[in-house]
Amino acid sequence: MNILETIQHELNTHKEVAFEGYCHDCHTEVQVLCTVNDSNEIIIAGGAIYKPRDRTFLKCDACFAKDPTLRNYEECEVYSRVVGYLRPVKQWNKGKKAEWKARKEFKHDEKWEKSNESKHRAT
Numbered sequence: 218m219n220i221l222e223t224i225q226h227e228l229n230t231h232k233e234v235a236f237e238g239y240c241h242d243c244h245t246e247v248q249v250l251c252t253v254n255d256s257n258e259i260i261i262a263g264g265a266i267y268k269p270r271d272r273t274f275l276k277c278d279a280c281f282a283k284d285p286t287l288r289n290y291e292e293c294e295v296y297s298r299v300v301g302y303l304r305p306v307k308q309w310n311k312g313k314k315a316e317w318k319a320r321k322e323f324k325h326d327e328k329w330e331k332s333n334e335s336k337h338r339a340t
């Protein structure tokens with residue numbers, strides 16, 4: 218059942234359906250209220266409801282107006298090399314995780330590379 222079907226189903230037996238929680242974007246408390254008006258239309262007020270893969274997320278009206286798309290709701294699995302093996306960082310031991318945090322990320326510097334290329338050509 219998608220979210221609209223769920224709401225429709227609930228509204229068959231209840232006058233209103235309320236979703237309470239925190240806005241996914243700004244983390245303020247939000248209550249989204251679903252009711253049926255006289256024309257038999259579903260009215261959703263107070264924010265927006267998302268239900269990707271059976272998880273429910275809410276957005277307040279202000280955040281929905283700013284960006285109606287639900288973003289960054291899936292956990293990202295990061296893989297990196299640990300003692301020669303590629304393993305999810307989540308599964309590393311405490312010591313290796315600490316080492317992971319201490320690692321510095323270097324950005325590829327094209328300018329530096331080009332200046333080095335010219336030096337090599339000159340010699």
Ligand SMILES: [Zn+2]
Pocket residue numbers: 240241242243244245276277278279280281
């Ligand atoms: Zn918000």
